[in-house]
Amino acid sequence: MTKRPYDDVPGTTVFDERMSRKGYHLNQFCMSLMKPENRERFKADNRAYLDDWKMTEDQKQAVIDRDYNRMLSLGGNIYFLAKIFASDGLSFQYAASTMTGVSEEEYLKMMLAGGRSPDGNRYKHEWEKE
Amino acid sequence: MARITAGVATSHVPAVGRAIDTGQTRNDYWKPMFDGFEFSKKWEESEKPDVVFLVYNDHATAFSLDFIPTFAIGVAEDYAVADEGFGPRPVPHVEGHADLAWHIAASVIQQDFDLTLVNNMAVDHGLTVPLSLMFGQPEAWPCKVIPFAVNVVQYPVPSGRRCYNLGKAIRKAIDSFDEDLNVQIWGTGGMSHQLQGPRAGLINQPWDQAFLSDIVDNPERLIAIPPEDYIREAGSEGIELVMWLIMRGALDDQVTELHRHYHVPASNTAIGHIILKNGK
Ligand SMILES: [Fe+2]
Numbered sequence: 001m002t003k004r005p006y007d008d009v010p011g012t013t014v015f016d017e018r019m020s021r022k023g024y025h026l027n028q029f030c031m032s033l034m035k036p037e038n039r040e041r042f043k044a045d046n047r048a049y050l051d052d053w054k055m056t057e058d059q060k061q062a063v064i065d066r067d068y069n070r071m072l073s074l075g076g077n078i079y080f081l082a083k084i085f086a087s088d089g090l091s092f093q094y095a096a097s098t099m100t101g102v103s104e105e106e107y108l109k110m111m112l113a114g115g116r117s118p119d120g121n122r123y124k125h126e127w128e129k130e
Numbered sequence: 131m132a133r134i135t136a137g138v139a140t141s142h143v144p145a146v147g148r149a150i151d152t153g154q155t156r157n158d159y160w161k162p163m164f165d166g167f168e169f170s171k172k173w174e175e176s177e178k179p180d181v182v183f184l185v186y187n188d189h190a191t192a193f194s195l196d197f198i199p200t201f202a203i204g205v206a207e208d209y210a211v212a213d214e215g216f217g218p219r220p221v222p223h224v225e226g227h228a229d230l231a232w233h234i235a236a237s238v239i240q241q242d243f244d245l246t247l248v249n250n251m252a253v254d255h256g257l258t259v260p261l262s263l264m265f266g267q268p269e270a271w272p273c274k275v276i277p278f279a280v281n282v283v284q285y286p287v288p289s290g291r292r293c294y295n296l297g298k299a300i301r302k303a304i305d306s307f308d309e310d311l312n313v314q315i316w317g318t319g320g321m322s323h324q325l326q327g328p329r330a331g332l333i334n335q336p337w338d339q340a341f342l343s344d345i346v347d348n349p350e351r352l353i354a355i356p357p358e359d360y361i362r363e364a365g366s367e368g369i370e371l372v373m374w375l376i377m378r379g380a381l382d383d384q385v386t387e388l389h390r391h392y393h394v395p396a397s398n399t400a401i402g403h404i405i406l407k408n409g410k
Contacts, residue, residue: 005358011329012366016285024195031194034213069327078326078367079190079283086215091145093397096330107331111395115322115333122362 010127015077023075026063029053030080039087068099132230132307136177137377137385137406138170138316139345142186142259145397147219150262163401166391167263170405173388174264174272180311181227181274183234183300185376186256186318188279189214192248198284199246201296203238204253204277205231212252221258221267227274230307234276237303243296253277260318263403280376282319282369291353293372297379304380317377319370321392322363323399332365333400338392341371342402346387349378367399384410 006014013019020027029050032038042049050060062070063084071081085095097107110116120126146163149155155164191212193199209224235245257277265272278300281287288296297315304313321338324330341364344351353375360369391403 005356006361009329009358009362009366011327012324012361013327014285014361014366015283020195020284027190027195031190033215034191036213036217039215072326077190077283080195082189083215089216091148091397092325093145096325096398099326100328100330110331111333111398114335114394115398115400116324116329116331118332118334118337118363121329121332 008124010121010124013072019075019077021075023077025054026059026071026074026076027080029055029063030076030083033083033087042087066098068095072099132304132309132311132313134301134304134313134315134380134408135179136314136388136408137381138260138264138314138404139374139377140260140263140316140318140403141320141396141399141401142256142318143396143399143401144214144255144259146401147255147259147262150267151220163393163396166393166401166403169389170264170403171266173405177314178312179273179314181230181276181313183276183278183304183313183315183380184257184260184318185278185280185316185373186260187282187370187373188251189254189256190283191254192251192279193281195284198281199279200281200288201243202246202248202279203231203235204248204251204279205235206249206251209275209277210252211258212254214254219255219258221262222270224253224257224261224271224277225274227276229309230304230311230313231276233307234300234303237306238296238299241299241302243299248279251277256318260316278376280373282372285357287357287369288372289357290355290372290375293375294349294353294379297376300376301380315377315380317374319373320364320368321371321400321402322365322368324365325367325398327366329365331398333394334363334365334368335394335400337363338400338402342390342392342404345374345378345404346385346406349375378406381406382409386410
């Protein structure tokens with residue numbers, strides 16, 4: 001598939017058609033959680049609720065595990081996935097911390113100190129050197 | 131005649147809405163961020179706009195992946211406040227200005243920008259958080275709002291140049307509306323932030339500061355920035371800044387900066403805010 005000018009940005013999934021076509025049903029499932037009655041059914045039994053959707057087994061398991069990086073790699077878009085952690089009563093800050101592999105406290109500390117610097121984080125090759 | 135008197139740019143973070151709705155705005159974490167909007171609220175009280183043309187993006191709220199309009203204008207009489215997964219924000223519902231919205235739609239489409247017309251949509255934090263920041267917590271919003279949603283979620287997203295030129299077309303449209311109205315145009319979203327993946331938390335303060343300066347008097351530099359530069363330099367969600375360029379395109383070439391505020395962090399995001407009076 002054609003290479004894109006943003007393919008060399010590390011730690012980042014750009015939601016283009018390559019992701020969107022994979023993630024259509026996963027993302028549409030997320031949208032359904034904007035209705036309170038659906039949130040209730042989902043919370044009562046994740047698996048049973050997910051089985052109503054044409055998602056892959058990997059996608060369902062990633063949702064059950066709340067593995068957001070995995071969901072991103074399987075076509076999830078963060079604004080759609082936000083419906084899952086919102087239903088869990090959790091914030092964007094919490095979700096972001098889980099994706100970066102640090103505790104929420106550590107993540108909060110990094111943000112209070114001015115956030116993650118772009119230096120050393122612009123190109124994949126900068127990450128591979130480490 | 132209707133006239134655009136000012137442009138406003140501001141970030142629109144959901145956690146900011148939550149801080150307002152739960153009365154946290156004076157605590158140590160939030161106070162410095164909200165202090166930067168005290169001027170703005172007072173300024174709005176004296177400006178009393180009739181209509182705000184509010185450029186924002188829908189965050190997978192009104193638009194799922196079923197259909198994805200690049201540019202969508204709300205032409206309805208009113209808009210419900212969306213339930214984004216934790217119940218709707220406790221803010222007033224949003225009243226539209228259907229006459230002006232239809233006029234703008236007709237004019238802008240005749241100027242070769244194909245807009246999607248929306249009669250029914252719920253508006254999310256992208257639209258309601260800026261209203262809260264600029265107007266506080268009134269019983270009812272003090273003006274009518276024309277929601278203008280830009281796709282910055284599904285790539286390909288519109289270029290900065292396209293957004294800027296669209297702003298110019300919107301300006302022409304508003305200038306030709308035959309009713310005395312004080313109209314403001316707001317561009318929302320940004321500044322640098324990344325909400326996803328191992329690089330989440332990216333903030334680029336020098337880049338943001340340069341953007342804030344150039345939105346005033348060098349938008350020509352900004353409109354040439356390609357999407358991959360936003361992603362690389364300002365984080366994957368920093369692409370929202372193209373919406374500021376619609377606002378800037380709708381103003382005179384020469385504007386007067388009335389107020390500027392920049393603060394890190396608000397949750398995952400660098401908050402940027404600027405008020406531009408139209409003309410010198
Ligand atoms: Fe946004």
